[in-house]
Amino acid sequence: MTRLAFKRVLLKVSGQALMGERDCGIDLETISRIAGEVEECLRIGAQMSLVIGGGNIFRGMEGAAKGMDRVSADHIGILATVMNGLAMQGVLQTRGIDARVLSAIAMPTVCETYSRDKAVHHLGEGRVVICAAGTGLPFFTTDTGAALRAAEMGCDALLKGTSVDGVYSADPKTDPAARRYDRLTFGDILTRDLRIMDPAAVALARDNGIPVVVFSIRMPGAIPDVVRGKGRSTIVTKD
Numbered sequence: 001m002t003r004l005a006f007k008r009v010l011l012k013v014s015g016q017a018l019m020g021e022r023d024c025g026i027d028l029e030t031i032s033r034i035a036g037e038v039e040e041c042l043r044i045g046a047q048m049s050l051v052i053g054g055g056n057i058f059r060g061m062e063g064a065a066k067g068m069d070r071v072s073a074d075h076i077g078i079l080a081t082v083m084n085g086l087a088m089q090g091v092l093q094t095r096g097i098d099a100r101v102l103s104a105i106a107m108p109t110v111c112e113t114y115s116r117d118k119a120v121h122h123l124g125e126g127r128v129v130i131c132a133a134g135t136g137l138p139f140f141t142t143d144t145g146a147a148l149r150a151a152e153m154g155c156d157a158l159l160k161g162t163s164v165d166g167v168y169s170a171d172p173k174t175d176p177a178a179r180r181y182d183r184l185t186f187g188d189i190l191t192r193d194l195r196i197m198d199p200a201a202v203a204l205a206r207d208n209g210i211p212v213v214v215f216s217i218r219m220p221g222a223i224p225d226v227v228r229g230k231g232r233s234t235i236v237t238k239d
Helices: 016-020 028-041 060-065 070-094 116-126 144-151 186-191 199-207 220-227
Strands: 008-013 047-052 099-103 128-132 157-162 183-185 214-216 231-237
Touching: 008 016, 008 028, 008 144, 016 028, 016 070, 016 157, 028 047, 028 070, 047 070, 047 144, 060 231, 070 099, 070 128, 099 116, 116 128, 116 183, 128 144, 144 157, 144 199, 157 220, 183 186, 186 199, 186 231, 214 220
Parallel strands: 008 047, 008 157, 047 128, 099 128, 157 214, 183 231
Antiparallel strands: 214 231
């Protein structure tokens, strides 16, 4: 068995990451690559749970900004996360991986309803748990939902897959002088306003002692590398 830095993890994947090079929707090549890396993590002994955003289909805040009621807009975004979760489940199952979508909003004809006991049971049985529908409530991001589920399931780390290879002092795509950090504390994130996640998610992770590892999900092989404690990333800890 490979020595792992983190045994039980929650992987947060943005909906945008599933688009690949598309303008919207799901790129099957990209989701298949991510599913393959999740499969590799299982093979080396990790327990895997996922939270997937819905921004490739609909963003609640953008809908609200264009005049839609915020609660209705957020509910559409919540449903988008369920769609992405079902897509990931389907791709994993084609690879012979047992995966279960657990939704914070009951929709029993589509997927299971989330409960902590059910999620922990599935992880113990070697299944991939895909937590969908965020917290089930408007005004909360999927980052907050990811931190909440990671705390509930007793995860060793929250892996935050982004488009860059860690946390920077500024956007490295627009600022060539941006400084990259290898390690930070949650206090650094809040005081420097680095915005890797919303403040509620940062507070949940900090208060429950869950390290957040920020890495580029666009880099092939990055997910199993992070689980092994290797590769290029920024780790955020309590102190």
